[in-house]
Amino acid sequence: MSIATGTDADHALRTTWLVARREIRLRVNTRAYRIITAILLIAVALAVVLPAVLASKSSAPDRIGVVGADTAAVSSLVTEAGRLAGGQAVAVTEPSLAAAEAALRSGTLSAVLVPGTEIIVKQVPLGGVSGPAANLAQLAGLSKLIQTVPGAATAVSHGVTLPVRGLEAQSAPLSSRITGLATVIIVWILISAFGSQIAMGIGEEKSSRVVEVLLSTVRPAQLLVGKVLGIGLLALGQAASMVAVFVIAGFAAGSDLVHGASLGVVVAGGVFIVVGYAFYCTAYAAAGSLVSRQSDVNSTILPVQLPLIVAYALSYTVLYSNGANTFYRVLGFLPPTAPVAMPVLYAAGDVPVWQVAVSAVLCAAGTVWMARIAARIYANSILRSGPRIGFRQAVKEARSALPD
Amino acid sequence: MTSLDLELDGLRRQYGSVTALDGLTFGVPAGQVFGFLGPNGAGKTTTMRAVFGVTALDAGEIRWRGRPADAAARRTFGYMPEERGLYPAMELLDQVDYFARLHGMDGPTATRAARHWIDRLGLSGRERSRIDALSHGNQQRAQLAVALVHDPQLLVLDEPFSGLDPGGIDDMSAILAERAAAGVTVLFSSHQLDLVEGLCEAVAIIHHGRLVVTGAVADLRRGDRPLLAVRVTDDRAAGWSAAVGPSVGTVDAVRADGTAEISLTSTADSQVVLDLARAAGPLEHFAFEDRPLSEVFRQATGASVGQAEAEHAASARTAEATTGAGR
Numbered sequence: 001m002s003i004a005t006g007t008d009a010d011h012a013l014r015t016t017w018l019v020a021r022r023e024i025r026l027r028v029n030t031r032a033y034r035i036i037t038a039i040l041l042i043a044v045a046l047a048v049v050l051p052a053v054l055a056s057k058s059s060a061p062d063r064i065g066v067v068g069a070d071t072a073a074v075s076s077l078v079t080e081a082g083r084l085a086g087g088q089a090v091a092v093t094e095p096s097l098a099a100a101e102a103a104l105r106s107g108t109l110s111a112v113l114v115p116g117t118e119i120i121v122k123q124v125p126l127g128g129v130s131g132p133a134a135n136l137a138q139l140a141g142l143s144k145l146i147q148t149v150p151g152a153a154t155a156v157s158h159g160v161t162l163p164v165r166g167l168e169a170q171s172a173p174l175s176s177r178i179t180g181l182a183t184v185i186i187v188w189i190l191i192s193a194f195g196s197q198i199a200m201g202i203g204e205e206k207s208s209r210v211v212e213v214l215l216s217t218v219r220p221a222q223l224l225v226g227k228v229l230g231i232g233l234l235a236l237g238q239a240a241s242m243v244a245v246f247v248i249a250g251f252a253a254g255s256d257l258v259h260g261a262s263l264g265v266v267v268a269g270g271v272f273i274v275v276g277y278a279f280y281c282t283a284y285a286a287a288g289s290l291v292s293r294q295s296d297v298n299s300t301i302l303p304v305q306l307p308l309i310v311a312y313a314l315s316y317t318v319l320y321s322n323g324a325n326t327f328y329r330v331l332g333f334l335p336p337t338a339p340v341a342m343p344v345l346y347a348a349g350d351v352p353v354w355q356v357a358v359s360a361v362l363c364a365a366g367t368v369w370m371a372r373i374a375a376r377i378y379a380n381s382i383l384r385s386g387p388r389i390g391f392r393q394a395v396k397e398a399r400s401a402l403p404d
Numbered sequence: 405m406t407s408l409d410l411e412l413d414g415l416r417r418q419y420g421s422v423t424a425l426d427g428l429t430f431g432v433p434a435g436q437v438f439g440f441l442g443p444n445g446a447g448k449t450t451t452m453r454a455v456f457g458v459t460a461l462d463a464g465e466i467r468w469r470g471r472p473a474d475a476a477a478r479r480t481f482g483y484m485p486e487e488r489g490l491y492p493a494m495e496l497l498d499q500v501d502y503f504a505r506l507h508g509m510d511g512p513t514a515t516r517a518a519r520h521w522i523d524r525l526g527l528s529g530r531e532r533s534r535i536d537a538l539s540h541g542n543q544q545r546a547q548l549a550v551a552l553v554h555d556p557q558l559l560v561l562d563e564p565f566s567g568l569d570p571g572g573i574d575d576m577s578a579i580l581a582e583r584a585a586a587g588v589t590v591l592f593s594s595h596q597l598d599l600v601e602g603l604c605e606a607v608a609i610i611h612h613g614r615l616v617v618t619g620a621v622a623d624l625r626r627g628d629r630p631l632l633a634v635r636v637t638d639d640r641a642a643g644w645s646a647a648v649g650p651s652v653g654t655v656d657a658v659r660a661d662g663t664a665e666i667s668l669t670s671t672a673d674s675q676v677v678l679d680l681a682r683a684a685g686p687l688e689h690f691a692f693e694d695r696p697l698s699e700v701f702r703q704a705t706g707a708s709v710g711q712a713e714a715e716h717a718a719s720a721r722t723a724e725a726t727t728g729a730g731r
Binding site: 008011014015018022026204205208209210211212213214215216217218219383 | 453456457458459474475476478479481483484485487488489490491492494502503505506507508547550
């Protein structure tokens with residue numbers, strides 16, 4: 001009659017989706033969810049737009065030191081380089097290379113031109129220089145070519161640049177580090193906030209005993225997957241809209257955050273929100289299934305959150321220093337800490353892209369392992385009434401329940 | 405004999421050192437109200453959970469209409485667990501609708517059915533109330549609506565009468581009888597054996613995870629040794645009954661008003677007892693009586709329901725003390 005027919009697999013999918021749908025509707029319809037989403041999006045927009053607006057207002061001309069040449073002869077090059085970079089640049093005569101480097105270190109100059117030889121900057125950012133110094137290197141390189149090699153004008157179209165030398169070791173630019181900090185804060189907030197919601201929701205189902213009615217028609221795995229899927233889609237939606245706001249606001253405000261390294265950091269953060277959530281969602285579910293009262297949830301999820309808390313707390317030492325220590329590099333590859341640690345390492349310029357990819361793959365593989373253990377803990381504990389179940393006991397029982 | 409809809413065959417379940425089910429076997433006829441009775445701790449809840457696959461069995465099989473009960477069969481079952489539970493913060497209509505969908509109903513059908521049962525159970529007007537805003541009695545009704553909303557072929561209710569006031573008991577009884585009349589097989593448990601004897605056509609009584617006795621209520625209460633209640637005027641001690649010989653029957657008890665309860669042997673002639681009583685004085689009362697189900701239980705196990713429950717409570721305390729964990 002009205003009961004739909006279909007294969008068991010169809011029913012399993014349908015049931016899982018029904019569970020997910022309930023989780024989504026339940027939350028999207030609350031005022032708290034809407035307010036928090038709005039606050040997060042506004043915060044991202046402000047973080048992108050404000051620095052760009054402030055920077056454009058206080059745009060004093062870049063001062064380019066010139067060593068060992070007639071300043072008047074190259075000043076047109078400097079001016080043109082500034083114009084090409086969308087700002088202004090003026091040439092300043094420096095008596096010696098040493099004096100020029102001192103001025104560069106103190107910040108009075110933004111670059112030094114040794115015509116025909118090289119450009120010197122304080123520090124070459126990862127990914128190469130940009131702005132007036134880069135343009136200057138190109139223009140000055142051309143001018144050298146044209147002046148010294150007869151008929152070289154034909155070769156100009158190929159582009160010739162002077163080498164750019166940094167006084168200090170190469171490092172990630174500040175904008176990338178700040179973006180990295182903001183990214184790990186968001187990764188950390190999303191995983192722990194939505195993870196806690198999983199644990200709270202399961203704690204509620206268990207303590208209200210509705211789970212027994214549910215399990216009379218839904219398998220524990222369907223209930224678990226539906227729940228983490230529904231809440232996960234919400235987390236993903238929030239993350240995606242934050243990235244969208246970041247990109248849109250960045251282009252609208254002309255922020256340099258949407259070019260180069262910072263954008264890469266945001267993309268890495270997005271990847272690790274997905275794999276990090278996947279790794280942690282089942283662990284939070286298992287933690288939620290151990291309680292008998294919903295108020296116990298906060299204490300059972302603490303062990304789950306600990307690795308993220310450690311990686312998050314230590315992230316500041318990496319972002320504010322030059323070069324991460326070996327310990328933090330190891331954290332970047334361990335699935336429990338990678339979701340926070342790897343975007344930090346990447347933002348600080350301590351790891352190349354391929355290592356980020358390797359870490360993401362390791363984390364995804366760890367997800368499978370975690371899901372197996374957690375699903376067993378969940379299935380073992382969800383119907384058990386009585387006092388809170390200890391973590392060790394739950395893991396032991398889950399292991400003994402593993403098929404040979 | 406009517407065909408068996410639900411068959412439980414050799415169910416076994418062990419929790420640590422506690423044996424919850426010990427080879428339990430019985431069948432539930434189609435379209436009847438069937439009472440599943442026994443003292444607390446006899447294994448009723450474990451059995452009902454096993455019907456839904458909520459509890460795994462160590463051994464044994466549960467068959468529905470001749471085939472092992474699988475997920476598809478279970479979607480046509482309705483369940484009201486002993487530990488009542490609904491989502492506290494979810495609105496009534498959404499909740500009933502959600503469970504209808506989980507049982508495979510499509511959206512519009514689910515909503516229609518949810519409204520029907522909310523109405524039928526006297527909850528109209530509360531569709532948008534959160535469950536935790538409903539009174540205790542209305543929460544029980546909501547729970548029943550969840551069990552009934554998908555029009556189940558088998559209705560399993562664990563202690564449906566516990567916590568109900570007399571009016572609620574009448575309402576619940578009426579709904580169970582009505583469902584059975586509509587062709588639904590109704591299985592419900594109770595540890596209050598006598599409360600439900602008027603409602604069920606047949607019962608199974610279990611103890612220590614084993615079947616004690618099963619059959620039609622009328623047959624069980626009559627028994628193979630009919631109970632005769634006889635009272636002679638002014639004989640408060642029923643002294644006359646000493647003359648009843650073992651070939652006729654045994655005097656089980658003498659009530660305060662002097663009524664002797666005599667179990668007749670299967671071959672005895674009740675007229676022999678009548679003659680003995682009339683010889684002793686003017687006869688005040690002479691009737692066959694049905695035994696209460698609690699008496700049927702006592703005769704089958706040698707202990708009263710109260711004793712069985714006290715024994716279970718004591719063993720549960722011991723098990724908890726040795727394992728350090730509740731079930």
